[in-house]
Amino acid sequence: MTTTVETIVIVGAGIAGTHAAEALRIEGHEGRIVLIDRDTQLPYDRPPLSKEYMLGESSETDITLQTHENLTELRIDLKLGVDIVSIDSEKQTAVLSDGETVKWDKLLLTTGSSLRELPIKGSDLEGIHYLKTLSDAKAIRRKLDDIQQVAIVGAGFIGAELASSFKKLGKEVTLLERAPLPLAHILGDEMGEYFLQMHQSEGVDAIMEDSVVQFNGDTHVEEVLTEEGRTIPCQAVIVGVGVIPNTALLNKELQIDRGYIVNEFGETSLPNVYAAGDCAMWPFLGNNIHIEHWDHAINHGKNVAKNMLGGEQTSYKTVPYFWSDQYDYRLQYFGHTKNWETTVLRGNKEDKEFSYFYLNKSNVIEAALLVNQPKNALPVRRLINQQHPVVPELLPNTDIKLKECMYVEAN
Template sequence: MNLTTTAKPIVIIGAGIAGVHAAETLRNEGYEGRIVLVDRDTQLPYDRPPLSKEFILGELSEADISLRSNESLTALRIELKLGVEIVSIDAKKKIAISSDDEILEWEKLLLTTGSSLRKLQVKGSDLEGIHYLKTLSDAKAIRQKLDGIQQVAIVGAGFIGAELASSFKKQGKEVTILERMPLPLAHILGEEMGEYFLQLHQSEGVHVITEDAVVQFDGTTQVEKALTEKGRIIPCQAVIVGIGVIPNTFLSDKELHVDRGYIVNEFGETSLPNVYAAGDCAMWPYRGDNIHIEHWDHAVNHGKCVAKNLLGGEPISYTAIPYFWSDQYDHRIQYFGHTKNWDSAVLQGNMEDKQFTYFYLNESGVIDAALLVNQPKNALAVRRLIKQQQSVDSDLLSNPEVNLKNVHVQENEDKVSY
């Protein structure tokens, strides 16, 4: 730890997953100066993944999903400022200004401002019963309002929409998913996997409508039905909209480079001196491209890595393999790596058995990403193979008798053996 302790603190804007883990990492790395963690939310930091699953179902309480207590943050001498909205920063003066004109001085600044939900702007979108799920308050409202409601419409078949459909089916509700694209998740996982997840929802009794979109909600004060472009009428007493997110880049500066998210280098540095960014709000370099990841694992690891770089010394490159998971019905879904385009896909296992690994390979036969369905035993091996970036024989990957743990790169040779 090389950062000289000064009267000015390290300020972290955003008390979500990335911000909390960054603050803790600073202390764990031996930083003795002030740490100020600011958030516009009034809730203590909490974990978001359970909101669409265990919390909605009432299996976990608010206390269960709390990230850290006031006592634990106080013990680490982390100054938590809730309900404070930072509206501007000045990198030259090293200050952040709140909506109440409070001025926070800083020695170094970390932006972990997260992301915001895309809103659906159609006629009737202001009716009661139309919900979005991002915050604990959102989840509490949905859990309360959906008690006793039988018909639920979900707009968007992404991971949040899919998880909510699974949760609501467990409660015995009639669920309709409305998706603009031809297949759920196909833009991420490909058409074959999109078809698999379509059939998964249908097999669980969810009504899935694709290649259509909501144009209007009807009702007096409470939503009663959704109308679509193709003339469908979907009866519903509640609607959950999940159509993606937008990184929060409201803190602007003419010299702060933004392209969807705050652009950072491999060390988490923005284009402004002494200003860093991590987590959902950042665009970071991954294998020759700048990418944006909105998942728990990335927020934790990016926050920790960038926090270490705040302290000076030899900078540490962020090289983590992207990873996320989703629980739907009886499926544990895990995805490793990142790719927008792949040249071939290889299946190991049987989709009918709901237990398989699906590999995404580039033209050189290198695994860029992999989808695991109910095969957590393959997780470590898959992560290792993606990290090694060596060509792998497709026949080897597709062979169900091959244990991926035993697939390895031969020393000094550019190939993989078993």
């Protein structure tokens, strides 16, 4: 593809931004590409930080997305350790934190998200960690030999994966969650109960419906105090209580609702300004949604990059997907739903291999959770993408292929 676009500036060198920059070259962009990030590390892959990297099964080199040589070959001007302070949408310029002003023809925001912090007494003690960056992971790994007991605050996917990793490392793990069940706000109570029992069966002390109110210790954390009066001894605390999309780059014409609002092509409310990945709210099946995962970041970044070059626009219609590896479980979630009408189990939970479907009132599958069933990934993705009603009574029957569970009108 040929393009008249000269300079494209990408803010954020994470998964979305790095893959978008690469996609621009693949799609034929010959102009300048400036990739900016506040981090000082070469672009790297974040999902392994809580799993393979934490376990020592992968190195910093293994998780690097682009080397200096690759970036030079792709003619990508990488600026690390700087951020954008402001943009002028009329002049199409961006002011960087080091004082430089960069002119752009198209601007792509892939600013990702930041971790929510826990501002309680003792939060400044040594040994209290958050896991977002490679530097965070390095800091935790350096202390592993000194840690026997670890408290993990938050039983979301990062907290759950870290619980799994620390158990594999032989540590005593306490998992604290203020909700009644882990992940129930995404997966429902039945699956929340399943994952609670999964962690408990692996030896994790999983405490639900309790919150941390204080960290105790002289200079280093020694114990966690909870609202219900529990005292949990530990030599390290990992806090994982959610994220906030990075939308610090503001403009009175830039629409924001949790993240930068974009249309199906990745366009924001400002001309020639786009957004992709964790920082964006994008349309899926009639609703603006926000997804924080590797698969979405890659696909959205590539799609928006292509649309930035002009020509025929391509709607982003990829079915949302994320996965999580915990113990000997591969968990895969497809789709997006908050208000499902019914759920259907296909398979046996005791076998550690099953599929769990979330249906709306029209018997359309809006989302599905696969546990150790990667073979069902493709047909499930197709069913969600087609948005065709299914026969709920057929779904539990594993002798019937998934594609044969769709409702067929009589002639």
